[in-house]
Amino acid sequence: MSRIQASLLLLFICLCSFALAISMGSTTLSIHDIVSSFNEHQGLPHTLVFELRLPRAMLAFVCGGMLALAGLLMQALLRNPLADPYILGISGGAASGALLAILLGMGALIIQTAAFTGALLSIMLVFALAHSNSSWTSNRLLLTGVVLAAGWNAMISFLLSISHSQQVHGMLFWLMGDLSYNLLSYWEAPLLIIITFVSFIFSRHLNLMSRGELQASALGVNTRSLRLVLFSTASLLTAIAISLAGSIGFIGLMAPHMLRLIIGSDHRLLVPTAVILGGTLLVLADTLARTVLAPVQLPVGILTAMLGVPAFLYLLYRKS
Amino acid sequence: MSLLECNNLGISIGNTSVCQNLNLQMNAGESWVVLGKNGSGKTTLIHTLAGLRQAETGEVRLQEQSLHQYSRQQIAQRLGVLFQQDEESFPSTVLESTLIGRHPFLNWMQWESNNDIALAEQALDKMDLLEFKNRDIHTLSGGERRRVRIACLLTQNPDIALLDEPDNHLDIHHQIETLTLLKQQFKNKLLFMSAHDVNLATRFCTHALLLLGDGKSICGKIDEIITTGNLELLYGIKINKLRQDNSDYYFPA
Numbered sequence: 001m002s003r004i005q006a007s008l009l010l011l012f013i014c015l016c017s018f019a020l021a022i023s024m025g026s027t028t029l030s031i032h033d034i035v036s037s038f039n040e041h042q043g044l045p046h047t048l049v050f051e052l053r054l055p056r057a058m059l060a061f062v063c064g065g066m067l068a069l070a071g072l073l074m075q076a077l078l079r080n081p082l083a084d085p086y087i088l089g090i091s092g093g094a095a096s097g098a099l100l101a102i103l104l105g106m107g108a109l110i111i112q113t114a115a116f117t118g119a120l121l122s123i124m125l126v127f128a129l130a131h132s133n134s135s136w137t138s139n140r141l142l143l144t145g146v147v148l149a150a151g152w153n154a155m156i157s158f159l160l161s162i163s164h165s166q167q168v169h170g171m172l173f174w175l176m177g178d179l180s181y182n183l184l185s186y187w188e189a190p191l192l193i194i195i196t197f198v199s200f201i202f203s204r205h206l207n208l209m210s211r212g213e214l215q216a217s218a219l220g221v222n223t224r225s226l227r228l229v230l231f232s233t234a235s236l237l238t239a240i241a242i243s244l245a246g247s248i249g250f251i252g253l254m255a256p257h258m259l260r261l262i263i264g265s266d267h268r269l270l271v272p273t274a275v276i277l278g279g280t281l282l283v284l285a286d287t288l289a290r291t292v293l294a295p296v297q298l299p300v301g302i303l304t305a306m307l308g309v310p311a312f313l314y315l316l317y318r319k320s
Numbered sequence: 321m322s323l324l325e326c327n328n329l330g331i332s333i334g335n336t337s338v339c340q341n342l343n344l345q346m347n348a349g350e351s352w353v354v355l356g357k358n359g360s361g362k363t364t365l366i367h368t369l370a371g372l373r374q375a376e377t378g379e380v381r382l383q384e385q386s387l388h389q390y391s392r393q394q395i396a397q398r399l400g401v402l403f404q405q406d407e408e409s410f411p412s413t414v415l416e417s418t419l420i421g422r423h424p425f426l427n428w429m430q431w432e433s434n435n436d437i438a439l440a441e442q443a444l445d446k447m448d449l450l451e452f453k454n455r456d457i458h459t460l461s462g463g464e465r466r467r468v469r470i471a472c473l474l475t476q477n478p479d480i481a482l483l484d485e486p487d488n489h490l491d492i493h494h495q496i497e498t499l500t501l502l503k504q505q506f507k508n509k510l511l512f513m514s515a516h517d518v519n520l521a522t523r524f525c526t527h528a529l530l531l532l533g534d535g536k537s538i539c540g541k542i543d544e545i546i547t548t549g550n551l552e553l554l555y556g557i558k559i560n561k562l563r564q565d566n567s568d569y570y571f572p573a
Contacts, residue, residue, distance in 0.1 A: 079409050201428060208420055212407030217372055219476070220396030220424040265410045268431070 003263045017283040021057035060286040061279035066241040068278020071252030073234040076210040078138045084253035085238040088145030091247040092152020093122025099159040108181045119239035176299030177248030203267035261315040323510045328378035337535030351511035353521040356531035362514035396424035400478035415453040421475030443474035462489040483513035518570045
């Protein structure tokens with residue numbers, strides 16, 4: 001399968017995932033219903049599609065795309081295949097903020113704000129620590145993040161252990177990722193498109209960066225500023241995604257690797273396809289999360305892993 | 321015109337001094353070797369000459385202008401580096417790894433043209449690697465990966481090549497073949513390499529720089545610098561010389 005064919009197939013799967021997300025649910029909509037919902041501006045199909053399912057699918061797509069892109073950028077920055085958007089402890093900071101807000105009985109908007117604040121706090125902490133010393137190496141950055149994440153984990157366990165059992169349920173959902181609380185406002189999707197476009201323009205630099213900073217620098221990349229841009233962009237994307245949907249694991253790590261196994265490691269293809277694959281995976285996972293045990297809704301994080309793990313292992317062992 | 325020079329260059333790593341007041345003037349057509357014990361700072365010197373590390377005192381001048389006046393891309397258009405190790409942690413094909421040598425010559429939106437690909441393929445051909453062009457570099461041996469890096473440098477085709485132990489990982493056949501090829505490719509340009517093999521250095525280089533430790537160094541034409549006395553001073557062991565076919569060979573006694 002050529003790279004172009006693979007990208008077209010991915011685009012097709014992406015459209016299918018949206019079709020599924022719109023048609024599946026408490027009331028199954030046929031293709032006819034969906035088409036008519038675009039024409040008739042009233043009635044159940046229109047409400048279901050435009051007020052419930054499409055906005056939620058959009059939220060899933062944007063969050064998944066952001067996480068996958070953040071993971072890809074983190075991997076290029078840290079030159080470590082195990083890097084994911086949460087590796088620098090951002091999710092821990094966000095989770096601590098969100099859980100604290102839940103513990104205090106706050107509403108969705110405050111929880112979202114608290115999560116974002118926690119994520120920013122964590123980002124600035126990592127940045128200040130890693131930058132206080134002039135020798136910024138990727139291993140040092142990685143260790144700082146991993147150790148901070150361990151600290152945040154203790155904080156999360158502490159908050160869980162002092163909470164009432166009714167609150168713990170909501171907290172666990174937040175920790176596993178849940179798309180039912182928030183909706184996109186007007187700026188997230190355009191921001192993702194802009195960042196994807198800018199990353200695409202710099203993808204030849206990313207190709208070099210992922211081969212080592214000295215090599216990149218010797219071939220003309222301004223690694224100092226690129227490092228800073230990568231760090232802040234990846235962190236920002238993660239903070240936004242996590243404050244919208246909780247800490248959805250797995251997508252940021254796996255989507256870039258799945259693509260490397262299929263289309264190779266040229267970031268000019270990886271950047272756009274990672275956004276589409278990450279988004280598609282989350283749309284599919286969320287559709288399943290709200291339908292497999294309906295009317296019970298599962299945390300979407302469970303489904304991303306259930307879908308992604310077998311798909312990833314298949315790709316990994318297919319060649320050998 | 322001197323391609324690369326350093327004036328009063330002083331470098332140290334921690335408390336160890338690599339060189340003090342080092343003055344070098346390196347011209348087109350010359351090939352320099354830097355010799356020294358492990359940890360004497362050969363790699364650090366190469367990184368400083370490439371502008372990847374700040375010198376403590378003095379300055380490096382590239383084509384008679386201070387290195388600071390160039391952007392990284394402008395430096396990369398003139399000067400290429402072969403590092404001692406590569407840090408590739410993600411899969412990549414041999415051709416992709418070679419093609420990155422064209423990066424300094426492309427503007428921010430440009431993709432590699434067929435011409436760039438042809439240049440990379442020619443370089444791979446010279447390194448006997450063309451048949452491997454679609455293989456993942458992680459499936460190659462250490463010596464083959466080394467040759468991919470050299471192919472990348474040939475693709476970049478700079479006026480100045482700084483090579484950190486270019487003979488690393490190469491068998492003697494490929495050592496001679498690769499250095500002969502580099503010598504020929506950089507005939508009217510400048511080669512600057514670090515090495516441990518004195519006899520390879522005398523065979524391929526015109527000038528030598530010995531890093532003696534404590535910031536002391538000697539430099540000059542190779543036949544004036546590479547002598548039994550200087551080598552004993554450099555390595556701290558007894559050195560013998562053997563003469564064969566009009567060439568001198570040095571080895572530990």
